[in-house]
Amino acid sequence: MFSMAMRPTDILKITPQGLYCAPGDFYVDPIRPVPRALITHGHADHARAGHGKVLATQETLAIMAARYGENFAGETQAANLRERMTIGDTAVSFHPAGHVFGSAQIAIEAGGTRIVASGDYKRAPDPTCLPFEVVPCDVFITEATFGLPVFRFGDTRDEIAKLLASLKLFPDRAHLVGAYSLGKAQRVVALIREAGYDRTIYMHGAMERLMTFYIERGMALGPLQKVAAAERGKLAGEIILCPPSALKDLWSRHFPDPVAAFASGWMRTKARARQKGIELPLVISDHADWTGLCQTITETGAGEIWVTHGQEDALVHWCQTQGLKAKPLHMIGYGDEGDVSEVEETLGHGLAGEAAA
Amino acid sequence: MNGFAALIDRLAYEPRRNGKLALMEAYFRDTPDPERGFALAAMTGSLKFANAKSGLIRALMAERIDPVLFDISYDYVGDLSETVALLWKPRGEAAERIDTPLADIVEALTNMRKLDLPGHLARWLDALDETGRWALLKLITGGLRIGVSARLAKTAVANLGGLEANAVEQVWHGLKPPYLDLFAWVEGRGPMPEANDPAPFRPVMLAHPLEDSEIARLDPSEFVAEWKWDGIRVQAVSGRATNGERVTRLYSRTGEDISTAFPDLVDTIDFDCAIDGELLVMREGRVESFNILQQRLNRKSVSPKLLLEYPAHIRAYDIIADGGEADVRTLPFEERRQRLGALLETHPRARIDLSPLVPFESFEDLQALRASPSGEDSEAIEGCMLKRRDSPYVPGRPKGFWFKWKRDPLIVDCVLMYGQRGHGKRSSFYSDFTFGVWRAKAGSNEEELVPVGKAYFGFTDEELIELDRYVRKAAGQRFGPVKEVALGRTADGRPVGLVLEIAFEGLQRSTRHKSGVAMRFPRISRIRWDKPADEADRIDALERLLSPTLLEPAEADP
Ligand SMILES: [Zn+2]
Numbered sequence: 001m002f003s004m005a006m007r008p009t010d011i012l013k014i015t016p017q018g019l020y021c022a023p024g025d026f027y028v029d030p031i032r033p034v035p036r037a038l039i040t041h042g043h044a045d046h047a048r049a050g051h052g053k054v055l056a057t058q059e060t061l062a063i064m065a066a067r068y069g070e071n072f073a074g075e076t077q078a079a080n081l082r083e084r085m086t087i088g089d090t091a092v093s094f095h096p097a098g099h100v101f102g103s104a105q106i107a108i109e110a111g112g113t114r115i116v117a118s119g120d121y122k123r124a125p126d127p128t129c130l131p132f133e134v135v136p137c138d139v140f141i142t143e144a145t146f147g148l149p150v151f152r153f154g155d156t157r158d159e160i161a162k163l164l165a166s167l168k169l170f171p172d173r174a175h176l177v178g179a180y181s182l183g184k185a186q187r188v189v190a191l192i193r194e195a196g197y198d199r200t201i202y203m204h205g206a207m208e209r210l211m212t213f214y215i216e217r218g219m220a221l222g223p224l225q226k227v228a229a230a231e232r233g234k235l236a237g238e239i240i241l242c243p244p245s246a247l248k249d250l251w252s253r254h255f256p257d258p259v260a261a262f263a264s265g266w267m268r269t270k271a272r273a274r275q276k277g278i279e280l281p282l283v284i285s286d287h288a289d290w291t292g293l294c295q296t297i298t299e300t301g302a303g304e305i306w307v308t309h310g311q312e313d314a315l316v317h318w319c320q321t322q323g324l325k326a327k328p329l330h331m332i333g334y335g336d337e338g339d340v341s342e343v344e345e346t347l348g349h350g351l352a353g354e355a356a357a
Numbered sequence: 358m359n360g361f362a363a364l365i366d367r368l369a370y371e372p373r374r375n376g377k378l379a380l381m382e383a384y385f386r387d388t389p390d391p392e393r394g395f396a397l398a399a400m401t402g403s404l405k406f407a408n409a410k411s412g413l414i415r416a417l418m419a420e421r422i423d424p425v426l427f428d429i430s431y432d433y434v435g436d437l438s439e440t441v442a443l444l445w446k447p448r449g450e451a452a453e454r455i456d457t458p459l460a461d462i463v464e465a466l467t468n469m470r471k472l473d474l475p476g477h478l479a480r481w482l483d484a485l486d487e488t489g490r491w492a493l494l495k496l497i498t499g500g501l502r503i504g505v506s507a508r509l510a511k512t513a514v515a516n517l518g519g520l521e522a523n524a525v526e527q528v529w530h531g532l533k534p535p536y537l538d539l540f541a542w543v544e545g546r547g548p549m550p551e552a553n554d555p556a557p558f559r560p561v562m563l564a565h566p567l568e569d570s571e572i573a574r575l576d577p578s579e580f581v582a583e584w585k586w587d588g589i590r591v592q593a594v595s596g597r598a599t600n601g602e603r604v605t606r607l608y609s610r611t612g613e614d615i616s617t618a619f620p621d622l623v624d625t626i627d628f629d630c631a632i633d634g635e636l637l638v639m640r641e642g643r644v645e646s647f648n649i650l651q652q653r654l655n656r657k658s659v660s661p662k663l664l665l666e667y668p669a670h671i672r673a674y675d676i677i678a679d680g681g682e683a684d685v686r687t688l689p690f691e692e693r694r695q696r697l698g699a700l701l702e703t704h705p706r707a708r709i710d711l712s713p714l715v716p717f718e719s720f721e722d723l724q725a726l727r728a729s730p731s732g733e734d735s736e737a738i739e740g741c742m743l744k745r746r747d748s749p750y751v752p753g754r755p756k757g758f759w760f761k762w763k764r765d766p767l768i769v770d771c772v773l774m775y776g777q778r779g780h781g782k783r784s785s786f787y788s789d790f791t792f793g794v795w796r797a798k799a800g801s802n803e804e805e806l807v808p809v810g811k812a813y814f815g816f817t818d819e820e821l822i823e824l825d826r827y828v829r830k831a832a833g834q835r836f837g838p839v840k841e842v843a844l845g846r847t848a849d850g851r852p853v854g855l856v857l858e859i860a861f862e863g864l865q866r867s868t869r870h871k872s873g874v875a876m877r878f879p880r881i882s883r884i885r886w887d888k889p890a891d892e893a894d895r896i897d898a899l900e901r902l903l904s905p906t907l908l909e910p911a912e913a914d915p
């Protein structure tokens with residue numbers, strides 16, 4: 001029988017709940033409770049509690065359970081990587097995204113058209129998760145958190161070297177390193193260990209749960225210790241990891257003459273670092289940089305690119321100069337790294353369940 | 358160049374003096390000659406070459422990037438040098454990229470033809486890392502801001518050899534980049550460079566504020582009093598170089614050479630001297646207020662018109678070197694003053710006069726004089742100075758010799774409106790406070806607060822903790838580092854807020870401020886936890902102060 005390929009917008013469209021796939025009757029990373037959700041990764045702006053059914057990688061399901069409790073959804077199903085599953089009139093598969101532990105891109109095929117929703121991704125090596133895999137497709141939905149050519153990230157080893165050099169120069173000062181507690185914190189610890197630093201690394205209490213989660217799954221993170229309140233004054237010359245917001249909290253005042261460091265792609269521009277009062281910016285990001293975004297778009301072979309959360313304009317323009325069809329997807333509810341952290345902290349402390357806008 | 362760039366980048370992020378010193382010392386210790394010498398020159402403002410225009414940099418960049426992407430990026434980053442530094446993609450093999458020493462860049466910039474600049478610049482940018490590119494672009498456009506004073510950079514050099522900053526200062530003016538002899542000396546490898554500066558800076562002597570409790574213990578007969586002038590403290594030094602040429606310099610209190618901003622004064626000081634005094638603007642024999650002086654200080658270029666409209670003047674009050682006689686600092690104050698008077702009599706100059714003594718019998722007398730100084734120049738008087746008759750001139754702030762006794766400040770009760778996080782050590786506190794007074798809301802008979810100023814000192818550490826807590830607990834929105842302190846309402850509709858008693862030195866009309874007034878030197882003198890917000894002052898209280906006839910200090914609340 002003659003069949004015409006489905007238009008991409010017949011397969012996925014934006015709704016107030018998030019990206020909706022009508023032929024499969026499911027949502028991708030919905031921001032409000034829905035009957036059926038496919039979830040790319042465990043960051044709080046993508047993975048929310050209260051859905052009916054959730055399909056995600058085993059690791060992402062475990063992260064959600066660790067954060068929200070075992071009953072975070074009515075029913076869960078683990079997706080094996082690269083395995084095709086049929087949902088309604090669609091075929092769906094999950095592929096590593098290289099963003100954080102368990103993160104996956106979701107490929108959706110219907111009527112001969114394949115769309116890949118990348119969720120968040122990066123191309124830089126990360127010892128805490130599987131590397132990104134290119135999935136050829138017709139439409140690629142890319143994030144654009146760092147979608148400006150000024151965001152080119154260098155070797156993370158150089159950033160860690162900056163931190164260790166500062167420790168040597170200021171042995172009387174505690175070095176507080178702000179890092180998001182899911183993914184970034186563990187990656188920073190792994191990188192510090194790779195650089196040969198083997199002393200105890202201290203951490204803010206809010207990080208303990210996810211740190212333990214990684215260790216239980218076999219990550220070698222070396223000696224880690226939660227900071228006890230009474231101990232703070234004695235941690236001169238030590239590295240202490242904390243959620244970024246804690247850098248500005250009363251909590252940080254009790255350390256000896258603290259140096260405020262922050263591991264984030266945003267630290268690439270001086271204005272942003274100064275505005276946040278950061279003395280030691282460390283450019284370490286879990287998102288693709290400009291080069292990574294452009295490279296990935298090209299490698300997928302997609303003829304049409306949908307650009308979502310971040311700096312859409314520059315990337316859409318670049319796609320068009322490459323002869324690709326491109327448009328921004330103005331979806332609300334997905335934060336940059338900064339907003340994610342606020343959601344994380346709120347949920348991590350078990351306070352209000354209000355999500356960031 | 359990369360090493361120097363990394364240093365100034367890190368200095369910009371480092372708020373503490375000791376942290377800055379540690380960074381600079383480590384750099385000077387680890388960097389070889391002559392690179393560190395040129396770095397020191399850049400940090401002390403001793404590098405001179407014609408700056409490049411930003412158009413040149415944009416043109417270079419346009420060859421390498423899509424203009425739309427450039428514009429979006431520039432828009433996001435907000436700074437041309439940084440945008441280009443981040444966007445620049447080096448050409449050529451990484452192995453060929455050899456970091457160009459700052460020394461070579463300075464040398465090339467000094468000697469090269471304008472035409473050759475773009476080619477050189479592109480090659481340098483290719484070879485540098487991002488921070489290096491940023492610093493180079495800032496350097497050649499003249500926009501390099503170094504987060505330290507020249508004095509602090511010299512202190513770091515002195516620290517290399519355990520010397521005092523003043524020791525470096527003494528020999529500084531005889532030295533030239535890249536300062537090989539200076540580094541050799543501080544590292545103990547060479548002799549002390551000759552201090553052949555005919556017009557050196559000598560560190561100044563400072564006064565302590567006079568505490569009320571101290572007054573009773575002082576004997577008035579041991580002191581003389583002068584007015585405390587509201588200008589800027591300067592040291593005017595003139596002498597002859599070995600080649601017979603006259604060298605005259607004007608220094609700020611911290612030893613910065615400010616001569617180029619005051620050619621009118623430099624020209625007039627054509628006799629050997631080292632005078633300590635106050636720089637003021639004087640018109641028709643009358644000292645103008647600090648606000649007027651500020652207008653001269655704010656101008657970037659010194660035009661003939663500016664010199665005419667804001668004539669600078671020195672009101673001298675001490676002498677550090679007298680003619681050929683090098684040093685009179687050990688003489689008692691009274692004797693120095695006599696010598697100063699004699700010197701100015703021998704060399705009368707319209708732009709220099711002697712700060713008069715204020716005769717008094719008792720401190721009560723002086724207090725009365727101080728509270729309402731009379732005479733033409735009263736507006737430029739901040740209070741008075743008490744100097745022990747026998748005091749030597751001791752650099753720094755020695756105890757017991759000089760006291761400053763300021764006029765009572767102006768006082769107004771305001772309501773706290775916003776808290777802002779501070780910098781450095783205070784960055785985790787709301788430590789900058791914006792406050793307002795009441796005014797009628799347009800088109801209604803309600804009252805609203807209008808901000809009139811911002812203060813970040815005047816309180817104790819304990820009070821800071823209380824203020825910080827108050828701001829954190831208050832309702833109100835957050836805008837980045839700023840937290841709004843929204844007013845509450847009592848059951849009967851009265852506003853609930855925190856009243857701050859604000860002391861300030863003066864008031865000026867201002868079109869930049871919503872309230873139409875700008876306070877000079879505001880600080881929190883008391884936190885009025887007890888006072889209801891609606892009993893704070895109204896804008897009328899400040900407007901009254903603008904009228905010149907009412908410039909008397911306001912009474913503090915009992
Ligand atoms: Zn994410």
Ligand SMILES: [Zn+2]
Binds near residue numbers: 043045
């Ligand atoms: Zn995201």
